[in-house]
Amino acid sequence: MFHDQIPVNAPDADVTIRSSDNVYFKLHKKYLECTTAAFPPAELVTDAKEIVHLTEGGDTLDILFQAIYPRPFPSLKDLEFDEIMLLAEAAEKYQVFSMIYACKIHLRCVQIHSRRRLLAHAVKHDDLEMVRELQPLLINIPLSEVADILPYESFKSWVGPSI
Numbered sequence: 001m002f003h004d005q006i007p008v009n010a011p012d013a014d015v016t017i018r019s020s021d022n023v024y025f026k027l028h029k030k031y032l033e034c035t036t037a038a039f040p041p042a043e044l045v046t047d048a049k050e051i052v053h054l055t056e057g058g059d060t061l062d063i064l065f066q067a068i069y070p071r072p073f074p075s076l077k078d079l080e081f082d083e084i085m086l087l088a089e090a091a092e093k094y095q096v097f098s099m100i101y102a103c104k105i106h107l108r109c110v111q112i113h114s115r116r117r118l119l120a121h122a123v124k125h126d127d128l129e130m131v132r133e134l135q136p137l138l139i140n141i142p143l144s145e146v147a148d149i150l151p152y153e154s155f156k157s158w159v160g161p162s163i
Contacts, residue, residue: 008027019057020057021057023057056086061090064094064096073102092125115134119134119138123151
């Protein structure tokens with residue numbers, strides 16, 4: 001099935017991407033090149049009939065790819081926490097910087113749902129600002145759990161200079 005929402009199914013597209021659940025997206029390389037750091041440059045010659053297979057689901061990629069086009073940014077307000085986490089991971093993986101930022105803002109608004117998962121995400125992507133914001137909110141979780149999430153150097157600064 002080809003996704004029918006414009007512009008993620010552009011009739012003049014020069015790249016086709018297939019999600020893990022077989023949703024196809026017809027996109028423009030020039031927008032991928034300008035708005036991401038993980039897709040090949042537009043001048044790279046590839047077969048227009050070649051399909052790029054990605055590991056993310058169609059719902060996640062639909063929102064992600066909407067962010068690469070010069071148009072109003074997609075709303076994240078109706079997404080569930082797990083959907084935002086999938087989108088944030090995909091945005092980081094493909095370096096869609098505008099979506100990375102949008103997910104960070106949205107996750108700060110919903111951080112009460114799963115602070116431990118947010119901490120793990122922030123550490124994984126070196127988001128020290130979010131780690132610092134979460135620190136006082138996670139004061140009541142056992143240090144052993146924090147130690148499982150944080151790398152050693154980060155854990156030392158988390159508990160203080162005495163370790």
